[in-house]
Amino acid sequence: MSNCQPVIRLDRVSKAYDEGDARRIVLHHVSLTICKGEFVVLLGKSGSGKSTLLNLIGGIDVPTEGDIWLGEHCITALSDHERTLLRRKYIGFVFQAFNLIPVLNVLENVMLPLELSGARGGEVRARAQSLLEQVGLAHRMSAFPDQLSGGEQQRVAIARALISDPLVVLADEPTGNLDYETGQTVLELLDTLTRRAGKNLVMVTHSEDVIGIADRVLRLRDGHLIESPATSPAPNGRASTQYVTSA
Ligand SMILES: Nc1ncnc2c1ncn2[C@@H]1O[C@H](COP(=O)(O)OP(=O)(O)O)[C@@H](O)[C@H]1O
Numbered sequence: 001m002s003n004c005q006p007v008i009r010l011d012r013v014s015k016a017y018d019e020g021d022a023r024r025i026v027l028h029h030v031s032l033t034i035c036k037g038e039f040v041v042l043l044g045k046s047g048s049g050k051s052t053l054l055n056l057i058g059g060i061d062v063p064t065e066g067d068i069w070l071g072e073h074c075i076t077a078l079s080d081h082e083r084t085l086l087r088r089k090y091i092g093f094v095f096q097a098f099n100l101i102p103v104l105n106v107l108e109n110v111m112l113p114l115e116l117s118g119a120r121g122g123e124v125r126a127r128a129q130s131l132l133e134q135v136g137l138a139h140r141m142s143a144f145p146d147q148l149s150g151g152e153q154q155r156v157a158i159a160r161a162l163i164s165d166p167l168v169v170l171a172d173e174p175t176g177n178l179d180y181e182t183g184q185t186v187l188e189l190l191d192t193l194t195r196r197a198g199k200n201l202v203m204v205t206h207s208e209d210v211i212g213i214a215d216r217v218l219r220l221r222d223g224h225l226i227e228s229p230a231t232s233p234a235p236n237g238r239a240s241t242q243y244v245t246s247a
């Protein structure tokens with residue numbers, strides 16, 4: 001911890017929604033520093049603000065109060081357009097509902113973020129193809145999302161999240177729509193391609209296996225972020241989860 005190189009920093013971040021005359025405070029003065037390479041699991045019951053927090057970190061949404069930094073960039077000081085550019089460069093998102101573009105095929109879906117950033121040509125295609133190979137979908141590159149299973153769609157989404165070689169991958173209940181076994185495959189891919197590749201991974205999940213290998217476990221409760229005690233080392237126990245067996 002002493003060598004913490006901050007990648008994500010929140011300084012007294014609050015988020016409130018106005019509903020008629022009422023104001024619903026979802027996050028209340030949340031402060032947080034995530035260091036380079038840390039794998040953070042975010043817990044909390046439904047409606048506690050987990051997605052809100054990820055969307056703030058990823059610059060999809062803006063806080064009502066407080067500041068957020070990605071590396072040395074204070075994203076809350078940026079215009080919408082500047083924030084979008086920064087997000088494309090630094091952040092990869094994996095959503096519970098996959099969120100692939102239905103009219104684009106698999107390869108095009110994966111290439112899209114780089115193309116939106118202005119990259120063109122064979123290099124983008126080669127990188128997308130390589131990522132699709134890594135997620136085991138080299139044979140489905142011309143398929144459309146509705147021709148794929150949920151697990152396959154999520155593997156495409158993982159490839160898409162990584163196309164820009166982001167610093168941070170944010171995964172919001174990535175196995176929430178998948179059966180257990182398919183979910184394990186998706187978690188293994190996220191683990192291999194992000195965490196063990198030295199990227200930051202911030203994941204909302206209820207998977208005990210994942211919680212067992214996280215560097216930090218954070219919990220949202222009543223608008224506050226609570227740091228759970230670090231998972232105790234378990235040399236012969238849960239730490240050797242099934243899906244982290246492949247080297
Ligand atoms: N755009 C919005 N407008 C109003 N309320 C919202 C909006 N987005 C989320 N909320 C509310 O904020 C709270 C937290 O939502 P969310 O972050 O999605 O929770 P979680 O992901 O933990 O289930 C919920 O009460 C939700 O209804």
Ligand SMILES: [Mg+2]
Binds near residue numbers: 050051172
């Ligand atoms: Mg959510």
